[in-house]
Amino acid sequence: MSSTPFRTISSLALPFFRPDDLEKLYRAAQRFNIEKIRFTPGGQLSVSGVDDEAMVGLTASLKQFMQPLPENTIAAVSPCPGSGACKHGRRDTAAIAEKIQSLDVQLPLPAKVKIGIAGCRRCCTMPRLRDIGLVPAARGFNLYFGGNGGASPRISDCIGEHLGSDEIVDYIRASLAIYREHARPGMRTSRYIEQIGIADFREKLQKRLFP
Numbered sequence: 001m002s003s004t005p006f007r008t009i010s011s012l013a014l015p016f017f018r019p020d021d022l023e024k025l026y027r028a029a030q031r032f033n034i035e036k037i038r039f040t041p042g043g044q045l046s047v048s049g050v051d052d053e054a055m056v057g058l059t060a061s062l063k064q065f066m067q068p069l070p071e072n073t074i075a076a077v078s079p080c081p082g083s084g085a086c087k088h089g090r091r092d093t094a095a096i097a098e099k100i101q102s103l104d105v106q107l108p109l110p111a112k113v114k115i116g117i118a119g120c121r122r123c124c125t126m127p128r129l130r131d132i133g134l135v136p137a138a139r140g141f142n143l144y145f146g147g148n149g150g151a152s153p154r155i156s157d158c159i160g161e162h163l164g165s166d167e168i169v170d171y172i173r174a175s176l177a178i179y180r181e182h183a184r185p186g187m188r189t190s191r192y193i194e195q196i197g198i199a200d201f202r203e204k205l206q207k208r209l210f211p
């Protein structure tokens with residue numbers, strides 16, 4: 001049997017699902033005859049085998065898991081399981097994700113910003129292909145800026161090395177403030193860095209962090 005196309009129904013409110021959450025998802029899948037389910041790398045839920053009417057019902061029944069797709073803000077903070085949950089993990093990725101999520105950022109940003117956090121250099125969350133990425137270093141994390149995947153991928157540039165959690169927050173806050181002040185509306189970080197060059201951005205960042 002050939003599959004019908006996948007349709008993305010919304011963002012997911014939870015970075016992880018507990019067994020009882022999955023049970024609710026399973027029941028909804030049965031009720032609306034979903035053919036297949038996939039979780040996208042961006043944290044969205046995609047389903048196949050549903051028509052327009054079923055999509056409406058399915059979205060309503062999964063409302064507790066959904067949140068509107070955020071725009072012009074930090075749209076996703078995606079940590080891998082990290083230490084304690086993955087045998088390769090060297091850092092507590094959940095703790096740093098929580099700290100970033102509570103970051104006060106002046107809005108709106110020129111476009112959405114995705115953040116990937118890895119617990120080791122295997123980089124399962126693809127932090128170098130995100131607007132902001134964190135990868136464990138010998139001490140703390142190295143911080144990367146200006147990456148994206150998609151049709152015009154760009155590997156991000158390192159803008160800070162061996163950073164502790166407080167420094168990470170300071171660097172991200174300053175980076176996003178520069179991006180907000182200088183990028184055109186709708187411009188992702190990758191295109192902005194391509195336009196001004198990473199050397200210029202690093203200089204701006206240093207001046208803002210250490211005036």
Ligand code: SF4
Binds near residue numbers: 083086
């Ligand atoms: S990046 Fe490393 S710590 Fe994180 S899930 Fe992958 S292997 Fe595990």
